[in-house]
Amino acid sequence: MSQDHLIKFQCKECDRINYYSRKNKKTAQKKLELKKFCKWCKKHTLHKELKK
């Protein structure tokens, strides 16, 4: 039963993909933006969710 979607989190400042995550259908509805550390920017930046 793996209905989970693989999602990526892309740094809004450098557009690099830094994090991968999974979430299930119930939470897949809304777009996520998370503040995460970007090793390229060397600081915490907003990361937006990319589908697929």
Ligand SMILES: [Zn+2]
């Ligand atoms: Zn970055």
